[in-house]
Amino acid sequence: MPLLDKPFYYLDKLVNVLLVDDDTRILSLLSGILKPVCPYCIHNATTAQQAEKILSSPSRIHLCVMDLGISDIKNDEFYLLKQFGNRISFIILTGRPSPAKGFNAHALGAKAIIEKSGKFDNIKFLETVNHLSLLNIINPKYSPTTSDSLSLSTDLLFEKSPKFVSQWAQLMGMTDRTLRHIWTKNLGANAKIILSIYQMFETAYNYFEQLEQNSERLKVKKAIESSSYKRLEEFFHMHKSTITDFIAYGNVAAFQ
Numbered sequence: 137m138p139l140l141d142k143p144f145y146y147l148d149k150l151v152n153v154l155l156v157d158d159d160t161r162i163l164s165l166l167s168g169i170l171k172p173v174c175p176y177c178i179h180n181a182t183t184a185q186q187a188e189k190i191l192s193s194p195s196r197i198h199l200c201v202m203d204l205g206i207s208d209i210k211n212d213e214f215y216l217l218k219q220f221g222n223r224i225s226f227i228i229l230t231g232r233p234s235p236a237k238g239f240n241a242h243a244l245g246a247k248a249i250i251e252k253s254g255k256f257d258n259i260k261f262l263e264t265v266n267h268l269s270l271l272n273i274i275n276p277k278y279s280p281t282t283s284d285s286l287s288l289s290t291d292l293l294f295e296k297s298p299k300f301v302s303q304w305a306q307l308m309g310m311t312d313r314t315l316r317h318i319w320t321k322n323l324g325a326n327a328k329i330i331l332s333i334y335q336m337f338e339t340a341y342n343y344f345e346q347l348e349q350n351s352e353r354l355k356v357k358k359a360i361e362s363s364s365y366k367r368l369e370e371f372f373h374m375h376k377s378t379i380t381d382f383i384a385y386g387n388v389a390a391f392q
Contacts, residue, residue, distance in 0.1 A: 142174065143365075144340040146372045149177040150383050151269050151337075152195055156180075156187045156216070157203040157229065162252065166201060169258050170265060173344040175337065184209040184216055191220045196384055199225040199269040203252070204237060214244055221245030223276050225268040247271070259348055266341035267294075273383055274334055275323065286322045289315060293334055301327050329378055336368045 142148075153176050155166050163180050170176050179197070181187035184206050191197055200216065207213040217226050226246045230237065231253075238249050247268045250261060271278055275290045289308055298304040304327070305315040312327075319325040372379060 143343060144174055144336075146369060146376075147175040147336060147340055149175070150380065151175045151199075151273065152177050152179060152197045153265065153269065154179045154181060154187060154190055154197050154200045156182075156184070156200060156206060158182050158206055159203070162203065162229075166261075169262055169348075172347065173262070173266070173341070175340060176269075187216055188219070191216065191224065197224055198272045199227065199265060201227045201229060201265070203229045203231075204241075205231070214240065217241065217244045217246060225272040225276070227264060227268060259345065262348055263345060266337075266345065270334065270337045270341065273337065274330060277322070285318045289318060293331070297335075297338065298331070301331055304331060325382060326378070329375060329382060332368065332371050332375075333379060333382065336372060339365065339368060
């Protein structure tokens with residue numbers, strides 16, 4: 137398959153996203169925004185019962201976009217968030233602003249709240265999904281209110297985008313060995329693998345965001361012909377089983 141026919145083909149459908157809304161038109165809209173992003177495997181549900189079966193299945197769901205107001209289980213619109221919010225990134229959709237519901241959603245672990253309105257911003261939605269799905273892949277234990285070393289190193293990874301583990305450790309003010317120990321101890325993860333996964337998905341998501349914004353085609357073309365793209369592609373194939381296993385199962389082990 138020629139490179140430009142399907143860039144980032146090696147990440148195809150590695151990230152599971154669940155969309156939950158009782159309005160099939162909304163599901164179609166959201167699916168339409170996300171389907172061009174090849175790393176995503178999209179699952180849809182129109183009831184909480186359907187969603188619970190998917191969230192409870194062996195296939196790990198990395199992110200759930202959930203409409204408020206779906207309460208067919210225990211008459212509780214927050215049921216899914218309560219049950220699965222500790223290990224899955226949740227984005228809450230709401231038809232109208234409600235400070236009380238927003239507070240409750242954040243308190244239960246929701247990572248973002250987006251209003252469904254005539255001013256719905258497709259690009260902002262895509263950027264939010266991309267950021268939170270990658271955050272879940274890298275560290276599902278992450279919380280902005282937690283100041284442990286794992287969360288702090290996650291913050292620096294996303295804020296500074298270091299090129300090497302040594303640079304990442306330097307930003308943390310620690311040795312490479314200490315940084316590696318933090319990730320191995322908490323998530324059984326090799327810090328170099330984590331950094332490479334971050335770089336792969338950050339590069340891929342930036343590419344698809346540029347396409348959504350109708351950026352200059354030549355600029356996008358250059359991005360996937362760069363030495364960085366080729367290096368990440370080669371690294372993926374060299375460590376394919378380790379990377380795919382980590383994305384599919386690695387972080388989940390931390391919750392067993």
